[in-house]
Amino acid sequence: MDRQAGQPRRSPDLAWLITGPLAVLAIVLTAALAVSDSRLLYRWPIALIVFAVFVGSTFGALRLVVGRQGFLITVNEVPLVLAFYFLPPVTVVLMVTLATLLTQLRRRLSVAKVWFNIAKSSAAAALACVVIKALPPIEGVGPATWGVLLIGALTYTLVTAIAVVGVIGLLQGRRAGEQTARASVPGLLACIANAAIGLIFLITLVSTPWAAILLAVLVAAGVSVYRSYAEFFRQHRTLADVYNLTRVISEAGQSTSLIDQLLVRLRALIQSEYATLWMPARGRYPEVLLTSRIDDAGLLDLSYTPRSVRARVEESHRSVVVSPRSNTDADLRPALREAKIKDVIVVPLRSGSTVIGTLEVVNRIGGDNSFGVADVQVLETVAAHAAVAVENSRLMERLRFDAYHDRLTGLPNRKRILDALAAATAVGAPGEVVVVLVFDVDGMRDVNESMGHAAGDSVLVEVGSRLKAAAAAGALVGRLGGDKFVVTERADSAEDAVRIAADLRLALHAPMVLGSLTLDVDTVVGVAVQSGRDGDAEALLQHADLAATAAKAVPGGVQMFHPALESRAVRRSGLAADLRHALEAGELEVHFQPKVTLADRRLVGVECLARWNHPAHGWVDPEDFVAVAEHTGQLGRLTQFVLREGLRRCRDWAGADRPLAISVNLSSRTLADPLFPELVEQLLGEYGVAPGQVTFEVAESGLVGEIERALPTVVRLRQIGVRLSVDDFGSGRSSLSYLHRLPVQEVKIDGSCVQGMATSAGDLAMVRAVIALAREFGLSVVAEGVESERTLELLKELRCEVGQGFLFSRPLPFERLEAWFGLRTEAEHTPTGEIRRLRAVP
Template sequence: MLFAAVLAAVIWPLQPGQPNWAVFGLLLVFHIAALALPLHLEVQRQGILVSAGEIPFILALFYLPPFWVFVVRALAGLVVYAYRWLSRKIQLHKAVFNLANTCCAVAAAALLAHTIGVGAASDPRTWVTLLSSAMVYLLVTALFLTAILSVTQGRRSLDELLHSMGSSLIIGGINAIVGILILLTLSATPWALVPLIVLLVLVFAAYRGYSNLVRQRRALADLNDFTQSVAQAVQSNRLIDIMTHRLREMLNAEVATVWLRREKRFPAILLSAYMDSEGLLDTTPVPRELLDSVLASGQPLLVSRKIGDPAYREQLRAADGKDAIIVPLRSGKIAYGCLAVANRLGGDLNGFGPDELALLETLAAHAGVAVENSRLVDRLRFDAYHDALTELPNRRRTMAVLEQSISITVPGEIVAVMLFDVDGMRDINDSIGHASGDKLIVEVGRRLKEAAPPAAHVGRIDGDEFAVVLRMPDTAAAVELAAEIRGALQQPCLLGSLNVDIDCAVGIAVHPESGDNADELLQRADVATQTAKNVSSGVQVYNAGLESGSVRRLGLATDLRRAFDNDELHVYYQPKISLGTRQLVGVECLARWRHPTHGDVPPEDFVPVAEHTGQLGRLTEFILRDGLSRVHGWDGEGHRLNVAVNLSPRTLVDTDFPQLVAALLDEYRIEPPRLTLEITEDGMVGAGGKAPETLRRLREMGVRLSVDDFGKGYSSLSYLRRLPAQEIKIDRGFVQGMATDEGDHAIVRAIVDLARHFRMTVVAEGVESEMTLSLLSEIGCDIAQGFYFSRPLPPDRFAAWMAAQQGPGGDGRRTGRLRAV
């Protein structure tokens, strides 16, 4: 204000004298109207209040002496800002600053106009002088505002001001040009003032109407967009994140908040989306008393500097808030939380009103329905970070705790990650049901929580895997504790009427020796767990040597792609013999890989690699095509053989696989019943105990289906009755032990009797002795294969083997006992 007074004293003697008081009065009214009734523009959801004050300012520069230009603008500003302060639309210090800023800018512009000189209204030089003075007014105003913002609000607010300054200068320039046009009109006849006033009133009213219409249409579009966004967020479990950010954008607020009250085991949730933050923060400028009030009453609340209960306004002012809307979130008639927006952007004159309150109520109704229908009330509170079955922290929470733990280094301590992998869960699920398996998982979680130290974090990170994260003095202490916890878990568990033994393998990774981040530590604990399954103690600490197997599998993935192109993959054939006639009836196709560096790679190594690298389909087609083409060729030589191919359960997920099989059978002219596809029991029985649709289609085609490794999986009458198979292949472990173990002999006999009851063919694999062969014949087994007859052979050697089994007449029948090769 002092600087403004100095400028006023400077311009006072420039052109002394009294103004035309009628003109002075009209210009004063015009200035007050222009300042008091700004136009509201919205650009990219940012509200801009635009004053038409440059128009009367241009007229004042032309009609009044410099000092009286200063006086008329100062008086108009004093009237407008005093009214806004008295009506609590603006704070006193802001009113004083705005008035002083206006006075300084007017004095500088008036001084420039007097220095250059103002001539006749029709003189273009006069236009340039007036337009230049208006630009100086705008620039000085922006300069003072830039200075004050850089001091009070920092660099970010300054950048925002500079970003919007261009728009202000353009609008101000347009207003100045309009003022010059009005000046030219008035210079022709003073009576032009009447239609000009009427025109300005009509334009102002038309714009207000148009602006309201645009806001209504935008509100409808925003509502539709919000509904769709909420629906998508429900599917992606990001409801709070998406909902708060969309609310903040739609209502042009500095912050949007979701608050859910505490219920039972679930803690209260308070998350806010701020204007310059992509994530969510657990703070809000909305006073807690206002949130509690809305939740208790179930009624929405609008609070600003002049709207709402005085106590609420004082609480908002104490929290340094400008205005806020809070509405309840309801499930039926019960309010369980609140939505709130606070501090509308666009300056002190741009605040929330009844329209925004109605819009937020509508949005809250849609959000409440989404939350209720998807049952996200509980999920948002608890399930986001906890396992639904055990109520232990889930993988996400465990990873966050681990990341936080390793971020703090404590001398003399390590952060240990113990990964407990429960053994035998599949067998339990398959034999006594998934419900019993779930009970066992819950019991394991309970025992882990009890056995672990109080400071330890216990979480369930996968189906049968639990993690314990804690600080320990050293690795040896971690191993000792892991062994103690494992011992506590090994106590029998009563499931119904059965006592089930629990065992687990424990892998340990420690920070910083085993890794630098949470993902790495957990992955290396998993590597250690796999090794722990093969050590007597059941506990293994990670070391770099354990990675060699994983690294080798990673290398095999790349080499496998090259193996297809370099003909490194081959199909071997193992004969299948009818025990009734001792004749060759078929072959089983077995893939073999001769790696140029590693030598022979066993199928148990490269088949999982194919499964996890998307090459399984190519491998399966390669084996099928080779097997069917060989059988077709042997048909031409008088050897009519059936062919069997092993399938991975993952292949059954491919709905196009039956079409591939049909095409290959047609291509090589092989009848479907001559092809047998062998699938393990867990692949044969899908989710819910039902066979996959792919198997049904294969069986309808006439392809035979065989349950591979029978006896290791489900092995129950109910499942066997539902299996879509015509053949059972007894696991080699039982077959090889039946000659020396009465238990294995009894199991094989029971399987054969069971299969005969269901009219299924029985194949015994792993036959390696004459005694085993005799026992299988006695109990009525149909087909056998194993090293007693022949190892898997490449096609040329298998052809030689077949030739050696033929009788003198070449009819394909044996002339003595079959000989191993």
């Protein structure tokens, strides 16, 4: 956005602090001169001639620019030498005052500048006359007269120079005053030369008055030649400056100094107070608005150009100049007055027929100067070169950027990440590890299918932004492609890397608003670390990717890489298509593990577990194909298959007057699915099973940290009437705080704690505490992993109600479970003492 307000400058009215004393000095000295010599109209024809020469001398002035001001070096010393010789002092002062007033009115300066110049010239002339009066009287045109007249001319020039230095230093600061003082030195040297010329004219006129005719012809010819030479010199200098500027633009075209070099040199070339480059936002390129100001070393992000002037250029595709010397676009002059600027040129930067921006100069330096046609031509020439350089620079930048960055998010791509990893693993401090975190965004397929790919892209862009904001300052955040992101940084240890991964995953977990919808974005994180300098960047990234895949089956969603994942990944890579076919063809099986009461070993239910006998690989580890199902989006179908089979058997058992409850394992991802309760309700009605006969088991680690997301689904399931069990309780970050927040009815103690309670006091204490606390909350307790009679006895002493494990039975297919039922029924009809216990089924 343009900012039209600039840095405040000192008011020109402050010039009266110098103008006033100069005027007083001129009046006092002139009065003193009038008292000492009352002649006024003495030799008035000569006075008119000298007056005309004095006025005409300003037309051959040399213009110098210092800071915001322009000033003239004239040949006033020539007529002054004649005036000092021929005219009375008061006449000299009045002549100089009137001539200065006339020239100031012609230049149309501000009131403050007009009065300053009049006061300066009058005071200088009066002081010069006083100095001449103090010197020996002028007699003849000999060397003594030369010295007196030269001192008078130097006094006039020195006083005017001091006044100019003083007013510029007052208005623009000490630095500008010092620049003006240095620029005035050539004027003092020119004063001596001009005085010498004046003395030659004087000697010639004293010898014969008729020489005035020849001198007039000589002066006219000299002025004409000087003007021609000055114009030629100006054009040559402008051409050289334009050439140098375009050469600098070409050399700086591939560097960040292009705009700096362009604006600073352009401002000096056009002699403007401000030079601005403006380019609107295009694609991934933001708006460019930079201004070089005459009294600032750096570039400013503001503009002094009125918006209406720039809009005229955008609409008409032509250059616009608004100045007192230009009659075109005169309707824009009120906008300049409102912005408190004098004149402006705005030319378009073109790429073909498209206007890609503007190049602008504001305020021609020098109160009587303004921009003209020649300035527009120079600016258009520079703009043509600048547009080509800017477009080439943008093209090269875009090519370099696209080669190493993702087009959608703008983050570094895989190539850039690998290069950074290679450099990071080559250099490392002792005790540091290089950390690679791969984030896999969950549910992107659902977002794309339900809301469209544009919404999916928005989710990915937001994930990238959140990762970049949450990552450490020295971290590199990139996108591998698809729904995978990567973060690389250094850490003190592998444990620290896992903590960083968990923190970043939590930062991504906040709800995301897309239009009128709010989404919960979940991710899993794979962690790989490399210490030392022998790391392979490609392998390190692959390890983190494998760990991210494994993290989908891990409670908490964060997995550190270990070598076993690599060998398992090779096998899992071939299972995805086979699993899909197995689900479609019904090749998976459901096995059932009995749950019995520990007091009397009465069968009360079964846990339904999926099993897969692969035609080539044999029995596949459930952990492997469940992870494949999660990774390939088949987990929902797998869960539905197990639930259907369990409900079908539950219905059959109830029909055979053997009512048994069933338990089905749920992933934390399933609990995050808001449609899952409706599916459960539908299947319960389809199979005619009472909700209380169904228990869903969710791992403890899947609930810790996920309570807020799981709570709506859990509450809905409870409303349906199914039971909820906290599985593997005690296996990880045990937290009892959520037990009173969730409508759970059961706690299932992790098998590792149960198996160790006979030999470990710590495990025994853990089991005792869980059972006691569950009883306080009114929850039933199930102990899994019961594998010995000693463990059974301890659990009975602790009054644990239900157990399951190899002591009773392994998970069994339906046919073997039916045989187990038959054995159980036979045992119940055997006289007591013949069979004392039910043997476990192998």
